[in-house]
Amino acid sequence: MSGHSKWATIKRKKAKIDAQRGKIFTRLSKEIIIATRIGGPDPSGNMRLKTAIEKAKAANIPNENIQRAIQKGAGGGEGTNFxxxxxxxxxxxxxxxxxxxxxxxxxxxxxxxxxxxxxxxxxxxxxxxxxxMFKEKGVIIVDRSETNISEDDLMLLALEAGAEDIKVEEDSFEITTAPQDFEKVRSALVEQGIPVADAELSMVPDxxxxxxxxxxxxxxxxxxxxxxxxxxxxxxxxxxxxxx
CATH class of the missing domain: 3.30.70.980 (YebC, transcriptional regulation domain)
Known part of the structure; x- marks a missing residue:
């Protein structure tokens, strides 16, 4: 992690998207292809694919491009031998x-x-x-400028849903989960109207x-x-x- 927090790192990455949209599209399309090849084309039963699709949509990748990548991953052939x-x-x-x-x-x-x-x-x-030195964790970021929820209320909600820890930063809440609890915690936040700025499975350093x-x-x-x-x-x- 660099900067003051993981959210600072994520915002820096997001700032690069407009300048390098072609590379971002290629990277996310590749992730969708691999996720589909490994776990199948149904995002409801393939958490990695679901996360990749959400990231692609957040980067404004057109739906037809997303579907084309899923079809490539499901059907194999040229462009899928990664x-x-x-x-x-x-x-x-x-x-x-x-x-x-x-x-x-x-x-x-x-x-x-x-x-x-x-x-x-x-x-x-x-x-x-x-x-x-790294462990796989679910990492969910809540931008504090986008929500009025208090630290105590968010902590209670996240921990009840299965989160392991919450790190409070000046501009964000960083919630970590075990990989198997990632989707459950993310869904619990969304269902309660908490805006999730970023959510992914990540390798977190000890x-x-x-x-x-x-x-x-x-x-x-x-x-x-x-x-x-x-x-x-x-x-x-x-x-x-x-x-x-």
Missing amino acids: DEFYYEGYGPGGVAILLKVATDNRNRTAGEVRHIFSKHGGNLGETGCVSW TTVKLQGEEAEKMQKMIDLLEDNDDVQEVYTNFESDDE
Whole structure:
């Protein structure tokens, strides 16, 4: 995580969507294809697909594009032969980096990722070198500017629905859940009229590494370049900074 909170990171990502809409469309379409291939084309029984569709709609991807990606994933054929796996390594200051990758050309992706790591003060590691520092969690963000609910009321609602923890930030509430409870908690919030700004299954670090100044800038630049790579679906880090 970078910035003051996960919500700060998410808002930074959202700000990039308009400038890079083509890449965002490609990434989300790829996620829909993979989710469909793994769990089937019915989002009511495929939580990963349901989440991918919601993200695609939030990014204003047309419904016909979403349906086309689902059909590709269900039917196989050209454009669906993606391998999905993780790269692991370290960035400036010893920050742990876990990359979720989906690619149809492992050699190309390996070369591009390795180049970004080596050029910006990081190094690509062996499988398992940092993944042990992360745990899969459901992460639900509520933008405090969009709701009048009190911290106590939200905490009661979320915990009763099965949430594990709530982190209170200046501009957001960050709710974490076990993966199996993610959809139940998200649905409980929506049913009570709580606007959910972002909801996803994420790899959450056990501890964070705080960087400042030039090191923080180098780390953020590295994250930006990795996120811009067409084959990188998600960038997870234990990076923390006071800098925006």
